[in-house]
Amino acid sequence: MTTAPDAGAAPSTRVRAVVGVLVAFELFSGFVQGTDAPLLPAVKDEWGVSAAGAQWFITVHLLAAAVSVPVLGRLGDLCGHRRLLRIGLGCVTAGTLLVFLAPTYTVALVGRALMGAIGSLLALEIGLVRGRLDASGARRAIGLLVAALTLGSLLGHALSGALLGIFGGVRVVFAALAALGLVCTALAWWCVPESGPRGAGRMDWAGAVLLGLALVVLLGAMSRADAWGAASPRLAGALLLAAVLGWAWLRVQLARPDALVDVRAMARRALAPHYAAGFVLGAVLLAGQSVAVMFLAAEPAEGGYGFGLAVWQIGLWSLIPSVLGLVASALAPAIGARIGYRRMLVSAFALMAIGHAGLILAHADLALFVVAYSVAGFGIGLSQGGLPTVIAEGSAHDRTASATAAFSTLKTLGGGMAGAGASVILGALVVGVSDTPSLTAYLTLWGLGVAACTVAAALQTRGGRETPAAVADRPGRGTKSASGK
Structure with a gap:
């Protein structure tokens, strides 16, 4: 096993500057991922496929990410995080170029599969900064990376329509993304140092x-x-x-x-509650948002509920919880240092549970609905900023990227399974003999969200203590754990 960097050692100025480059990578990653759903109608028109066929544009990307993230994360621990970061960015760039040039929809889907490597960037970057920075520096860096990913996703979602209008088609949008990918790949080649000692063993x-x-x-x-x-x-x-x-x-x-994955380490008391919470986070983040958007768009005349908002209105109202989530991600390291990461994560999932309960109570009032959604959004941001940090710190140094990649995979699984479950419930609980989901379906889904987030909050009280280096790095706390104990 490799040794941890000295917590009291001052990181080099160059390494601190490199964090800014990694932040740029996460902005790019978030932007690419944020454009996926809004571009679906244009994908459908460009290649002349059905709505179900267009959905594979996202599904293939999701499947490729689920498969490639744990593999690239483990290879990063063994072969160097910078090397695999370059490979990951190269795959994403090649994928965007392939979508731009694709003569058929099948070729475009191959490009989307290559783009699945984008999900591994955060895990590789966390491995890199943990190997180069002391505990407090790594925490701040991880907070910035998660905040940049959130901001990029928000910008990609908000600006995708404008990009289509400016560039005149979905292919040219992907050409622009490929150009950004080339810039990021060049920066990874010339400006990013390697993460230090590598892990022992074989792939x-x-x-x-x-x-x-x-x-x-x-x-x-x-x-x-x-x-x-x-x-x-x-x-x-x-x-x-x-x-x-x-x-x-x-x-x-x-x-x-x-x-490939240290299952025994994941099952330890110190880490298992955080991995389980990652599954819940994925369910709320990836599936819960689509349910809320569907409710905002629902016409009251059809099902007796909803607000009948247009697409631009939904984007405007959704901006509030998204921005609060971004702020929470950026503040997570400071809040964790103040009250302890365990207490912060308990509070994060408690806020998510309260927010979902608020959606049930405020489903007839748009302003109150957005307030409840914003409470949940702030909790989501805190959990996004906190969970990767506690998982990285609780893992062996030669397993940092693979441990974080396992968390990302569980989050993807949570989103995929929750999305499928939500589709079943929305299809089963309908208004009369129509195919319009009933209000009961939405209330049921939000009730399940309350239950899942409450369980996740309770689990966080069972999480393990911080590493000694991380505790020592918190001024004025002595030997008190950041978990609050």
Whole structure:
């Protein structure tokens, strides 16, 4: 195992400056990911595919990210985080170029698969800064990276329509993204230092293949759950196959000393509650937002609920919780240093639970609805800024990127499974004999959100203490844990 950097050592000025370059990478990453959903109508028109076919533009990207993130994270720990950061950015750039040049929709989907590597950037960057900075410096850097990712996603979502208007088509938008990717790749090549000592061991390719197959089968089945139906034999068979593959992968991980994912470390009391909370965060962040948008757009005359907002109005109202989430992500290191990361994460998920309860109570009043949504958004921002930090600090230094990548994968799984579950509930609880979801469906989903966030908040009280270096790095706290104990 590699040794940790001295917590009292002053990081070099160059390394501090490099954090700014990494922040630029996360702005790019967030921007690319933020444009996905708004560009779907243009994708449908450009390649002449159906609405269901256009959805694969996102699904393929999601599947590729779920498979590539743990692999690239572990390779970063073994071969160098900078090297894999360059490879990841190169794959994203090649993918955007392929979408721009794609003669057919199938080729465009291949490009989208290459772009899945973008999900690994944050894990590799966290591994890099943890290997180069002391504990407090790494915390501030992680907070900035998460805030930049959030800001980039917000800008991508808000500006995607304007980009289509300016560039005149979805292909040219991807050409512009490819140009940004080339700039980022060049910066990674010339301006980013390597992260320091590398981990020992070999790459677990058998574990990578088994995990990739299990994730593809599971997320693929979840994406088709609404079309197949909850009682479909195909869905049941796919879920059973995913479970068998997952069990085989777990056996391989427990038997190998150089496993792709350190399952035993993830199961420790110090980390397991945070990984479980990552799954809940993914469900609320990736699936919950789409449910809220659907409710804001729903016409009261059709289902007796909703606000009938236009797309631009939804974007305007959604800006408030998004900005609050961005602010919370940026403030997370300071808040964690003040009250302890454990207390901060308990508060974050408590705010998310309160926000979801507020959505239930305020579903008939737009202003109160947005207030409740904003409370949840602030909690989401705190959890996004805090969870990667506590997981990185609780992991071995030669496992930082792979541990953070496992968290990202769980977050993706949470979003995918919650999205599929939400589709089933919205399709089952309808108004009369129509296909319009009933108010009960939305209230049920928000009630489940309250329950999940409450459980996640309770779990955070069971999380482990900080590393000694991190505790020592907090002025005026002595030996008191940042968890609040």
